[in-house]
Every structure is written in C-alpha cells, then in structure tokens.
Amino acid sequence: MRVKIHTEGTNILLILLLILVVINLSAWMFIRPAVIPIVFSAVCGVFYLFVVNFFRSPRRTFRGDRENVVVSSVDGTVVALEEVFEPEVLRRKVRMLSVFMTVLNVHANWFPVDGEVLLVRHHKGRFLSAYLPKASIENERSTVLIRANNGQELLVRQIAGAVARRIVTYAEPGERSNIEDHMGFIKFGSRVDIYLPLDAEIKVKIGDKTVGGITEVAHLATKS
Missing domain, CATH: 2.70.70.10 (Glucose Permease (Domain IIA))
Known part of the structure; x- marks a missing residue:
C-alpha cells in the first residue's frame, strides 16, 4: 500500500504552511518569554500534521x-x-x-x-x-x-x-x-x-x- 498526499490537499497544505511559517517567525521575533513561542510552534506543528494526515491518499490493490x-x-x-x-x-x-x-x-x-x-x-x-x-x-x-x-x-x-x-x-x-x-x-x-x-x-x-x-x-x- 502506497501513501501520498491527495491533489485536493496540495494547495491547502502549501498555503497553510506559508501562513504558519509567517505567524511562527513573528512569534519568535516579538513574543517573550521564549517558552511561549516554543509552545505555540509545537501546537502549530501538531495541527499541520493533523491536516496532512487528513489529505493522505493511499493507493490500494x-x-x-x-x-x-x-x-x-x-x-x-x-x-x-x-x-x-x-x-x-x-x-x-x-x-x-x-x-x-x-x-x-x-x-x-x-x-x-x-x-x-x-x-x-x-x-x-x-x-x-x-x-x-x-x-x-x-x-x-x-x-x-x-x-x-x-x-x-x-x-x-x-x-x-x-x-x-x-x-x-x-x-x-x-x-x-x-x-x-x-x-x-x-x-x-x-x-x-x-x-x-x-x-x-x-x-x-x-x-x-x-x-x-x-x-x-x-x-x-x-x-x-
């Protein structure tokens, strides 16, 4: 069984990744103490993996x-x-x-x-x-x-x-x-x-x- 990202999710995942990168860079630059952007980035990472998981597209035989x-x-x-x-x-x-x-x-x-x-x-x-x-x-x-x-x-x-x-x-x-x-x-x-x-x-x-x-x-x- 082979798994890839479905074409329906390609643009969504790309746009979401860019948005999350911009938001997280801003958080790391302007928010203190450092523990806050660390936690925020971890939450964003889990959320992004959840969306990636949703758009998985296994090829089945x-x-x-x-x-x-x-x-x-x-x-x-x-x-x-x-x-x-x-x-x-x-x-x-x-x-x-x-x-x-x-x-x-x-x-x-x-x-x-x-x-x-x-x-x-x-x-x-x-x-x-x-x-x-x-x-x-x-x-x-x-x-x-x-x-x-x-x-x-x-x-x-x-x-x-x-x-x-x-x-x-x-x-x-x-x-x-x-x-x-x-x-x-x-x-x-x-x-x-x-x-x-x-x-x-x-x-x-x-x-x-x-x-x-x-x-x-x-x-x-x-x-x-």
Whole structure:
C-alpha cells in the first residue's frame, strides 16, 4: 500500500504552511518569554500534521476475487444498513449501506464495483450532520450510478456533513469504474451511501469498520 498526499490537499497544505511559517517567525521575533513561542510552534506543528494526515491518499490493490464483489467506497464505520425506497434516480426499493467518516479517516472515495458509470448528478442541499439518517436526502450530495460488469446497477452517494462543504466527484458518464481507482474526495468529515439491489448478499453489519477499496461489503447476485 502506497501513501501520498491527495491533489485536493496540495494547495491547502502549501498555503497553510506559508501562513504558519509567517505567524511562527513573528512569534519568535516579538513574543517573550521564549517558552511561549516554543509552545505555540509545537501546537502549530501538531495541527499541520493533523491536516496532512487528513489529505493522505493511499493507493490500494484489491487482492480478492473481483467477480460480483462490492467493496467499501471509503474508510469509516457502517452506520446504517436498511431497506429503503430511493426516490431520485433508481426510484425503487433497494438496500442502503452507509459508512460514516470522521476527520481522522482517509477521505478519498473509491469506486465500489468494476463496471461502467451511467450517470453523475450533483444535488444542492443542507449541511446537517452526516451521521443523521435524513442527511441522505437533505444534505448537499453527489450521486453516481454504476452498472456492474454482471449487469446489476447500484448507486453511490457522496454526502456532505456539518463540516464538509466540498464534494469532489471524478466519475464521468461513459467511463469505466475500477475498484482500485478514486471516484472522488470529500473534505472534512462526511458519509457515503451505497444503494444495492435487494438480492445482494451483505457482508458487513452496523458498527463494522471498513477500508475503502479493500473491505468487501456485499456480493451481487448473478443476473440471469
């Protein structure tokens, strides 16, 4: 597994570093006793490392059997697993699997299946806590519809949270999806829902931890 800084964070980290350097130089020049700028610099260093950690972008390789497999799109915790009616795109009953990310998780989003992207749609909305069930239909969100290689369709929804205010979606209609590729990125705490066919075999339960691009969350039934 290789880790690098995500392109979404490059400019933010550079600007933040320059700001912190200027502030800390001023503190060392004008503030006394010396213990104050020492403590201040230490706090700034910890804060900067925290932001760097948030924008880490691991490249992952799935080692299992890829046929009919659905992997988690994100690192996080399974917070919902229920049968719902999806009203915006699929317009039918499906099984919704939701994974919540804290600010400590990797925030890159992976494609959950190998297949073809059919639709990408952005929905404006509110910025409620992504942990709330109604966040799926009320919050700012981006929807990606994918047809898996076996012909089954599933929907992935990136959901902004109370802190997350920017959803980035790389998926484009007509392109191939690959479970080792990034589908998008959400900045600063959020949630991703996967809407699965009712006959999908679920491999996780509420409270389970997932690793994006690695953890098998479901198996799709073979389409007859």
